[in-house]
Amino acid sequence: MNAPLRKVAISVLVLFTLLIVNVNYIQVVRSDELRKDSGNTRVLAAEYDRERGAIVVAGTAVAESVPTDGRLKYLRQYPQGELYAAVTGYHSLIYNNSQLERAENDVLSGSDGRLTLRRLADLFTGRDPAGGDVVLTLDPAVQAAAMAGLEGVTGAVVALDPSTGAILGMASTPTYDPGRLSSHDPAAIREYADQLDAAERDPRLNRAIGDNFPPGSLFKVIVSAAALADGEYTPDTVVPAPTELPLPNSTRVIPNFNGSSCDPSGQQPLIDALTISCNTAFAQLGMDLGEDRIREMSEAFGLDGERYEIPLRVEGSSIGDVEDDAALAQTSIGQRDVRMTPLQAALVAATVANDGVQMKPYLVDELQAPDLTVIDSTEPEEWREPISADVANQLTEMMVSVVARGSGRAARIDGVEVAGKTGTAQVSEDVADHTWFMGFAPADDPQIAVAVFVANGGGTGGERSAPIARQVIEAYLDAQGD
Amino acid sequence: MAGPATDPRAAAPGAAPPTRRGTEAVLLGFAVLLTVLAQCIVDLTITGSLRPEMAGFSAWISALWVVAHLVIRKWAPYADPLLLPAVALLVGLGLTVIHRLDLAAEQVESTITREDAPVQLVWATLGVALFVAFLVFVKDHRTLSRYAYTLALAGLALLALPALLPASMSEVNGAKIWIRVAGFSIQPGEFAKICLVVFFAAYLVDKRDVLALASRRVAGIELPRGRDLGPVLVAWILSILVLVFERDLGSSLLLFGIFVVMLYVATERSSWLLIGVGLFAAGAFLAYNVFGHVQARVDTWLDPFAYRDGAGYQLVQSLFGLGTGGLFGAGLGGGRPDQVPVAKSDFIASAVGEELGLFGLVAVIVVYLILVERGLRTSLVVRDPFGKLLAAGLAFAVAWQVFVVLGGVTGLLPLTGLTTPFLAYGGSSLVANFVLVALLVRISDAARRPATPPAAAPVRLGDAPTEVVTP
Numbered sequence: 001m002n003a004p005l006r007k008v009a010i011s012v013l014v015l016f017t018l019l020i021v022n023v024n025y026i027q028v029v030r031s032d033e034l035r036k037d038s039g040n041t042r043v044l045a046a047e048y049d050r051e052r053g054a055i056v057v058a059g060t061a062v063a064e065s066v067p068t069d070g071r072l073k074y075l076r077q078y079p080q081g082e083l084y085a086a087v088t089g090y091h092s093l094i095y096n097n098s099q100l101e102r103a104e105n106d107v108l109s110g111s112d113g114r115l116t117l118r119r120l121a122d123l124f125t126g127r128d129p130a131g132g133d134v135v136l137t138l139d140p141a142v143q144a145a146a147m148a149g150l151e152g153v154t155g156a157v158v159a160l161d162p163s164t165g166a167i168l169g170m171a172s173t174p175t176y177d178p179g180r181l182s183s184h185d186p187a188a189i190r191e192y193a194d195q196l197d198a199a200e201r202d203p204r205l206n207r208a209i210g211d212n213f214p215p216g217s218l219f220k221v222i223v224s225a226a227a228l229a230d231g232e233y234t235p236d237t238v239v240p241a242p243t244e245l246p247l248p249n250s251t252r253v254i255p256n257f258n259g260s261s262c263d264p265s266g267q268q269p270l271i272d273a274l275t276i277s278c279n280t281a282f283a284q285l286g287m288d289l290g291e292d293r294i295r296e297m298s299e300a301f302g303l304d305g306e307r308y309e310i311p312l313r314v315e316g317s318s319i320g321d322v323e324d325d326a327a328l329a330q331t332s333i334g335q336r337d338v339r340m341t342p343l344q345a346a347l348v349a350a351t352v353a354n355d356g357v358q359m360k361p362y363l364v365d366e367l368q369a370p371d372l373t374v375i376d377s378t379e380p381e382e383w384r385e386p387i388s389a390d391v392a393n394q395l396t397e398m399m400v401s402v403v404a405r406g407s408g409r410a411a412r413i414d415g416v417e418v419a420g421k422t423g424t425a426q427v428s429e430d431v432a433d434h435t436w437f438m439g440f441a442p443a444d445d446p447q448i449a450v451a452v453f454v455a456n457g458g459g460t461g462g463e464r465s466a467p468i469a470r471q472v473i474e475a476y477l478d479a480q481g482d
Numbered sequence: 483m484a485g486p487a488t489d490p491r492a493a494a495p496g497a498a499p500p501t502r503r504g505t506e507a508v509l510l511g512f513a514v515l516l517t518v519l520a521q522c523i524v525d526l527t528i529t530g531s532l533r534p535e536m537a538g539f540s541a542w543i544s545a546l547w548v549v550a551h552l553v554i555r556k557w558a559p560y561a562d563p564l565l566l567p568a569v570a571l572l573v574g575l576g577l578t579v580i581h582r583l584d585l586a587a588e589q590v591e592s593t594i595t596r597e598d599a600p601v602q603l604v605w606a607t608l609g610v611a612l613f614v615a616f617l618v619f620v621k622d623h624r625t626l627s628r629y630a631y632t633l634a635l636a637g638l639a640l641l642a643l644p645a646l647l648p649a650s651m652s653e654v655n656g657a658k659i660w661i662r663v664a665g666f667s668i669q670p671g672e673f674a675k676i677c678l679v680v681f682f683a684a685y686l687v688d689k690r691d692v693l694a695l696a697s698r699r700v701a702g703i704e705l706p707r708g709r710d711l712g713p714v715l716v717a718w719i720l721s722i723l724v725l726v727f728e729r730d731l732g733s734s735l736l737l738f739g740i741f742v743v744m745l746y747v748a749t750e751r752s753s754w755l756l757i758g759v760g761l762f763a764a765g766a767f768l769a770y771n772v773f774g775h776v777q778a779r780v781d782t783w784l785d786p787f788a789y790r791d792g793a794g795y796q797l798v799q800s801l802f803g804l805g806t807g808g809l810f811g812a813g814l815g816g817g818r819p820d821q822v823p824v825a826k827s828d829f830i831a832s833a834v835g836e837e838l839g840l841f842g843l844v845a846v847i848v849v850y851l852i853l854v855e856r857g858l859r860t861s862l863v864v865r866d867p868f869g870k871l872l873a874a875g876l877a878f879a880v881a882w883q884v885f886v887v888l889g890g891v892t893g894l895l896p897l898t899g900l901t902t903p904f905l906a907y908g909g910s911s912l913v914a915n916f917v918l919v920a921l922l923v924r925i926s927d928a929a930r931r932p933a934t935p936p937a938a939a940p941v942r943l944g945d946a947p948t949e950v951v952t953p
Contacts, residue, residue, distance in 0.1 A: 001870050002862055004747045008874065009858045012881045016851045019885060020844050022894045026804045027840040034805025039790055039798065042806045042818045 038096050048072035048093075048184075053108040053131030053370070055088050055100055057138045063088045063101070065131075068184070076182040083147055086156075086172035086206040087138065087312070087363065090181040094189050099206060100134060100363070103311040107132040107367050107375075114367070114375045130370040137161075137365045137378075142169035142448070145475035149468030154201050155454040156208035156342040159472055162350035162440055162449045164380035165359030167310070169450075169472060170343075172210075176203035201455075209314040212339035213453060216425030217277045217407075217461065218436050219319075219334030221348060223286050224274055224398060226297035228391045235271035235398050241281035242266050247326040254283045254329055257424070257460070274398045275406030277422060279333050286332025291322050294332060300386030301348050302358065303340065310343075310363050317344040334423060345451035349438040351384070352399065352419070353446035356392040358384040400443045403466075408437065410466035413474055417443040420469065422461030432458035437465035441473045448476045498932050502563040503555050509567035510547045517543055517574025520814055524582045527815030542603065543574065546610045557617045558927035562860055565926065568853040569919050572904035573606055573912070575846065578814070579826075579833050580907050586820035598826055598907050605909035609916030616920035623924045627868045630684030637677030640670035641720075645727035658728040659899065671733045672901070672914035675740075676921070679879055682741055683872035686748035689713070690867075694749040717741040718761045722768075729775055732886060732898030738762065739882045744875045748867075783896035796823050800891050803836035804843075811839025826907040828899070831891050846905070847888065854881040857922050864929035873925045876918050 026034070035043055051074055055063035062084040065074040076091040078084065089099025097105055106112035110131035139159075146157035150173040159169035180192040196203055205211060227233040241262035245254040256262055262278035273281035286294055298304075298319045305318035320337025322328050330336040340348075343361060351358040360383035367376040387395070399419035402408040407422040420439025427434060435457055440449040450472050452465040518540045525532050547570050554561050581599035620626070626633070644652040644659050652658045661668045686693070693713070721738040724730055742758030769776040778793055786794035786801070799822040807817060819825050819833035826833075835843040857877025861870050880903055887902050889895035901911040 001747050001750065001867065001874075004750050004752075005858060005862050005870075005874055008743060008747060008878060009855060009862075012854055012858070012878070013851070015881065015885045016847055016854075018894065019847055019888050019892070022889070022892050023804070023835065023840060023843055023847070026801060026892055027808055027835060027843070030801075031805045031808045034802050035808070037802060037805075040802040040806065042802060042821065046818075 041093075047109050048074055050074070050110060051130040051370075052076065052091065053110070053133045053368075055084075055104075055108075056133055056135045057084065057143070058140050060140070062136075063091075063178075070184055072184050075184060076179070078177070078179045078182070081177040081179045082175040083143060084138075085175045085178050085203075086208060087136065087170050088178055090178035090204075092181045092189060093184065094186055095181060095193060098204065099312055100136075103309070103313075104134045104364065104367075107134060110370075112367075115369060132370060132375060133368040133372070134364055135366040135368060136363055137166035137168065138170065138363070139168045139476060139479065141475045141479035142472055143171060145169070145472045146171035146468070147173070147175070149452070149471050150454075153454050153457050153464075154207070155452070155457070155465075156206075157450065157452050157468065157472060158208045158343045158346040159448055159450040159476065160346050160350045160359075160361060162353035162446045163359065165350070165361045165383070166365070166380070167343075167361055167363045168448060168476060170206070170208050170363070172205070172207040174199065174201055174203045206312065207453070207455070208342045209310070209312055210341075212315050212317050212341045212344070213434055213455070214335055214338055214425040214427070215340040215345060215436060216334040216423035216434065217279075217282075218340070218345055218348070218421055218423035218438055219332070219338055220274055220277065220282045221352070221395060221399065221421050221438075222297055222301055222303075223282050223289070223294060223332050224270065225301070225352075225387050225391060225395060226289050226293045227270065227285055228394050229293075229297065229387060233270055235394050236269045238267050239270055239273055239281050240266065240284050241268045241273055241278045242284075243280070245280040245283050245329065247329055248287075249324065250326050252326075254279055254333070256280055271398045271401055274421070275401045277402075277407045282332050283329035286328050287325050291328050294328065295319060295322070297386060300384060301351060302344060302384060302386075303338075310361050312363065314343055315341050317341050334425060342451045342453040345436060345438040345453070346449055349420070349440050349451060350446075350449035351386060352392050352395045353440035353449050354392075355389040356385055356387040357382055358386065396443055399439065403439065407460070407462040408439065408466050410462050411437060411439055411470045411473075413441065413470060413477075416441050416473075416477060418470070418473065419443040419446075420466065422466060424460045427456065432456045433460075435459060435461040435464040437461050437469045439469055439473075441477065447480060448473055499560070499930060501555075501559045503551075503559065506554070506561075506563035506566060507551060509563070510551055510570055513567050513570035513574055514540075514544050514547060516571065517578060520575065520578040521581065523814045524578060524585065527813065528582070528585045539603070542607075543577070546607060550610050550613060553614045553617050554923060554927075557621075558923050560927045560930040560932075561923045562856050562926035562930070564852055564856045565919055565923055568849050568856070569904055569916075571849055572846070572853075575834070576830065576902075576905040576907070577602055577606070579819075579830055579837075579905070582815060582837070583820055583826050583833065585815075586818075601909075602907055602912070605912045606916075608909070609913045612913060613916045613920040613923075616917060617924060620924060623869050623872065623921065623928060624866060626680050626872075627684040627687075630681050633677040634681035634685075637674040637681060638720075640674035640677065641724060641733075642727075643670055645724075659730045659733065667909075669901075669908065669910040671730065672910045673917075675733075675736065675879060676876075676914060676918055678737065679740060679744075679875040680872060680921075682744045683868055683875055685713070686744055687867045687871055690748040693745065693754075694751055713745070715761075718765065722765055726773075729773075730899055731769075731776060731779065731896070732900035735886060735898060736879070736883055736900060738765075740875055740879050743878050743882075744871060747874050748871055779896045779898075783893065786893060796829065797891070797893060797897060799823070800829050800832035801893060803832045804892065807836035807839045807843075809840050811835070811837045811842055813837060827901060828887075828897075828906070829891050830902050830906045831888050834905075835892075847884075850880070850884045850903075854878075854884075856926070860922060860926040860929050864925055866928075869925045869928060873922060873929075876922055880915075880918070 052065040054061040062080055063078050065076055068075045089101040091097050091101045108131045115132055142159050146169045157171045243261040256279050303317045305316040307316050308314050317340040319331055322331050327336055331338055360381040362378045366374050369375050396419050399421055403411050403418045403420045408420045411418050411420050418441040423436030425434040435454045438451040440446040450469050452468045454464050457464045580602050584597045584599050651662050652660050659669055659671050721734040724734045745754045782789050782793045786797040790798045803822055814837050817836040819836045822829045822832055854877050861873035864870050883900055886898055887900045890897040901908050903915045
């Protein structure tokens with residue numbers, strides 16, 4: 001019986017080896033995946049045992065962990081909750097993390113590799129391991145002005161430093177109090193979440209980056225860029241501007257806003273067409289340029305449908321499919337399937353402001369270890385160059401005209417030359433229009449580029465969005481002047 | 483391990499081989515030290531201070547192993563020196579993890595709830611008492627073969643009892659495998675397992691010549707005669723009955739696996755293994771298609787995350803625990819093993835994996851492997867066929883059970899209701915496994931004992947003198 005016994009012994013060895021291999025697979029290969037699974041409350045619970053890093057704006061924590069006497073040792077608080085909610089997100093026992101709390105979780109929770117050496121040291125010194133701080137590029141004055149401007153409406157504001165891509169302001173309404181989703185009382189958390197779920201528009205969505213919308217006449221800046229790009233057109237080139245433009249192969253027409261005439265002569269210089277936002281002129285111009293040139297310029301500006309991270313996830317922007325010339329005409333005035341995030345609109349303005357060079361937008365300035373030493377900082381990065389400095393200057397001239405004497409007059413600031421473009425996008429027959437404004441200032445030395453989006457607010461971009469942009473620009477320039 | 487059996491008598495004829503009791507004492511000391519250290523770490527990590535009962539506990543657990551060791555010295559001096567220390571280590575770790583989970587429950591509910599660790603210590607004490615009694619009263623394992631048919635009856639009765647009792651007295655969490663009387667719960671299957679292994683050994687030694695006869699070759703494999711299929715079919719039907727009437731996938735799989743392997747060892751015919759696998763496949767197919775609970779188990783096993791909030795909750799939580807534990811674990815008292823339902827019994831291995839990490843869990847698996855391979859080695863060395871087959875059956879029973887249970891909690895196999903030997907909370911399992919180890923110790927003593935005048939006990943079934951021991 002010894003021969004089969006030896007085989008049994010070897011089989012047992014094989015079975016146990018299988019067990020060991022499988023345990024290795026789970027505890028090593030799948031460890032990270034299982035650890036981070038949203039259903040695994042262990043890591044989250046353990047995270048409450050150590051001090052989570054702060055999210056800092058201009059030296060002040062907008063999200064911080066404070067010690068408690070409860071079973072969970074630290075409570076996440078958001079001192080100016082609603083003001084920064086779109087950016088900070090929440091850190092919830094039940095709903096996990098969102099926005100920056102999610103995107104920078106490794107640093108905030110202290111599990112990031114760049115903090116590891118310090119944590120080993122913590123082991124020996126007996127200190128509780130703590131998370132690192134995330135320092136943002138936001139400017140409190142810009143953020144406050146943006147949220148004040150959006151009060152009572154649904155919308156978003158993004159402000160950028162055109163020369164670096166640093167995000168100076170990012171606001172989204174309606175807003176909410178992330179502290180109430182981050183408490184230690186599960187019942188209260190659920191109740192508040194139910195309340196948010198019941199809202200007509202989800203306050204937890206960051207509309208500056210998390211969704212895209214038809215940009216309307218903002219898109220005329222990109223059509224202008226396509227026209228100016230190869231020198232065939234200048235701002236002074238006279239283009240057709242009829243009162244109504246029949247769509248090819250269709251009984252429908254493209255009218256001007258309120259059915260008005262752009263110019264009694266039926267034609268006008270390109271700069272004037274942009275200044276008064278003449279629909280028929282740009283619809284015709286788009287068809288004359290052709291889909292390829294419109295699409296190429298759009299993609300060069302970043303309307304390529306790709307998502308990216310700042311490090312928050314940004315929804316893609318694109319012009320969509322263009323089936324025929326009728327569709328191209330509608331696309332050229334920012335309707336049809338054109339979609340932009342408010343951040344993308346701000347990027348277009350910032351690109352014009354920065355002599356045609358688009359800087360990669362970023363929200364995180366520095367990452368700091370618990371002892372406040374810098375473990376990483378973001379360097380401004382040139383991202384795209386859709387247009388030459390010459391074309392940028394021509395576009396600036398045209399956009400200055402928009403604010404000085406055209407549809408964007410509500411954005412005028414005494415003593416500061418503002419460049420901009422309004423947009424009013426039709427959504428559907430029975431819903432009020434979206435309104436937009438994008439621009440930058442001062443026109444000759446741009447300090448700030450801004451985009452303002454108001455969802456279904458009715459009126460025009462000049463009436464509803466331009467004044468908000470003006471407040472934001474003024475707030476920044478005033479704060480800089482101090 | 484599987485190398486040539488070194489027979490001490492071959493090396494030094496006439497001279498008494500070393501008893502290796504010193505090795506056993508040192509290893510037991512090590513096991514006690516680890517147990518007490520682990521208990522201290524748990525207390526210090528969770529409550530910040532040692533509990534007042536710690537001194538009493540340490541003395542008690544030390545006394546258990548000292549008594550067991552002394553009894554082996556007196557009544558089984560040539561026993562394998564690794565068996566008892568392996569058991570001591572597993573029992574000590576089990577007590578520690580159960581105590582740790584007691585504390586977790588107190589933390590969450592802020593009150594002293596039922597403490598299971600002291601109860602388990604009482605069971606361990608009872609187990610050691612039976613271990614001692616067995617070694618003192620059973621001087622020769624071959625005596626057991628006389629009671630083979632009695633034990634078979636007892637085993638079958640124990641196996642069938644829960645099925646016959648009303649559900650209120652036998653059913654816990656869907657499996658009818660308990661006898662619950664006056665506040666006590668007994669899982670008779672654990673004792674039935676040992677009775678049946680003893681019977682299998684006696685029966686197969688008796689019938690192996692017949693069962694080894696081949697009738698014809700099919701595709702290079704010698705198949706047994708049709709009429710000899712009887713015993714394996716009976717074992718198969720028995721297993722299916724257990725599955726049907728007690729909904730106990732684990733015991734069913736365990737009994738059938740043990741019988742087939744013992745049949746193979748007894749007859750040296752691999753065709754029995756093939757027949758076993760074939761019957762198993764047929765049974766599995768049948769069970770999957772006929773029984774909803776088996777189907778649910780398999781579906782949950784294939785994709786536990788699809789049922790994460792329902793049937794797969796336990797397994798998914800177990801995997802979370804293991805994954806979070808990673809290489810080194812959260813440390814005793816540092817994890818959240820209480821997140822896994824019934825962590826003390828069925829899922830104790832995932833608690834070990836979470837807090838002691840991959841290294842801790844693999845160490846536990848290796849300790850089991852040592853226990854099993856020492857048992858198989860005993861089987862290789864012992865000369866009488868009954869002892870050989872019994873040791874092989876018992877060692878394989880432990881191996882198979884550990885494989886099925888640990889495979890279950892780590893997602894390698896579908897979940898079964900088997901317990902983790904020596905580690906898991908549960909009196910029946912612990913006490914029964916102490917008896918199992920007492921048997922192994924007794925046989926290993928016989929295996930290594932120097933040749934003295936043959937034992938007086940009459941040998942009825944074993945025909946030892948004709949056994950050819952391959953050098």
